[in-house]
Amino acid sequence: MSDLKVTATPGTSTIEISRTFATTPERLFHANVDDEWQKKWLGPDIYKTEVPINEVRDGGRWRWTQRDDDGNTHGFRGVYHGDPSVENGITRTFEYEGVPGHVSLETLRFTDLGNGTTRIDVTSAFASVEDRDGMVQSGMEGGMEEGFVRLDKLLADS
Amino acid sequence: MSDLKVTATPGTSTIEISRTFATTPERLFHANVDDEWQKKWLGPDIYKTEVPINEVRDGGRWRWTQRDDDGNTHGFRGVYHGDPSVENGITRTFEYEGVPGHVSLETLRFTDLGNGTTRIDVTSAFASVEDRDGMVQSGMEGGMEEGFVRLDKLLADS
Numbered sequence: 001m002s003d004l005k006v007t008a009t010p011g012t013s014t015i016e017i018s019r020t021f022a023t024t025p026e027r028l029f030h031a032n033v034d035d036e037w038q039k040k041w042l043g044p045d046i047y048k049t050e051v052p053i054n055e056v057r058d059g060g061r062w063r064w065t066q067r068d069d070d071g072n073t074h075g076f077r078g079v080y081h082g083d084p085s086v087e088n089g090i091t092r093t094f095e096y097e098g099v100p101g102h103v104s105l106e107t108l109r110f111t112d113l114g115n116g117t118t119r120i121d122v123t124s125a126f127a128s129v130e131d132r133d134g135m136v137q138s139g140m141e142g143g144m145e146e147g148f149v150r151l152d153k154l155l156a157d158s
Numbered sequence: 159m160s161d162l163k164v165t166a167t168p169g170t171s172t173i174e175i176s177r178t179f180a181t182t183p184e185r186l187f188h189a190n191v192d193d194e195w196q197k198k199w200l201g202p203d204i205y206k207t208e209v210p211i212n213e214v215r216d217g218g219r220w221r222w223t224q225r226d227d228d229g230n231t232h233g234f235r236g237v238y239h240g241d242p243s244v245e246n247g248i249t250r251t252f253e254y255e256g257v258p259g260h261v262s263l264e265t266l267r268f269t270d271l272g273n274g275t276t277r278i279d280v281t282s283a284f285a286s287v288e289d290r291d292g293m294v295q296s297g298m299e300g301g302m303e304e305g306f307v308r309l310d311k312l313l314a315d316s
Binding site for chain 2: 011012013014055058059060061078079080081082088091093095101103104105107123125126127128129
């Protein structure tokens with residue numbers, strides 16, 4: 001049972017996402033920056049994710065690709081602002097290569113709720129309301145939760 | 159006489175800035191990425207600007223410092239998303255070191271208006287309305303225009 005909350009207030013250009021996981025901040029941070037973990041849980045169920053670039057440091061670049069059974073492939077890319085850490089979280093730019101030039105800024109923060117649970121808070125800041133609405137209408141929320149459910153299982157099994 | 163326009167619609171978390179310069183897109187782009195130019199025009203008149211880091215490429219880092227006559231120094235830093243170019247513009251993250259953790263995403267685009275004039279359009283996307291309002295209230299607009307007026311003169315004199 002997930003407590004996923006997605007907020008996209010009309011007229012603004014941000015998306016706020018929060019969700020609790022049964023794990024520590026350290027493990028949840030690791031799952032979000034380690035490419036072996038990312039490959040296993042990121043994205044909707046119908047895609048196989050690869051992580052061809054993963055430079056986890058200030059100015060480091062990242063790139064994911066997601067490929068379905070018919071060979072359709074989507075690429076995503078960006079750079080890290082600052083050195084990612086459990087304490088300061090992760091700040092990175094995000095661009096879908098299918099719509100180049102529409103870049104957003106994503107921050108991920110990890111809050112220890114005690115009893116082995118951690119809340120992740122993600123904020124995506126877009127350059128316009130239209131860019132933000134485009135992301136919401138892409139079906140982002142469903143695909144994201146599919147990934148989060150796979151992450152729940154990975155965290156429980158390892 | 160400047161046509162500077164700054165738009166910060168209440169309830170949103172973006173700032174949009176546009177201004178025309180009597181120069182070509184190529185020269186205006188250069189003035190925004192070359193550290194010798196940046197030192198001469200960036201920031202309010204009371205500060206001396208230095209550019210200790212200027213890696214103009216995808217994932218490259220940048221850092222500016224601004225120092226007044228009393229030695230008070232302000233630092234700003236970020237990374238470039240994508241390779242900056244006249245055609246695609248400049249996309250970079252922006253953080254004032256005095257308020258760490260409040261990162262915004264800045265895009266600069268250059269439009270040739272003909273007759274040797276070029277419009278710059280800058281969009282800053284913040285993670286919250288509060289962050290955006292904080293930037294507006296810092297007196298950003300006045301300091302920015304002081305810099306732009308110095309840039310007008312540099313472009314005319316060189």
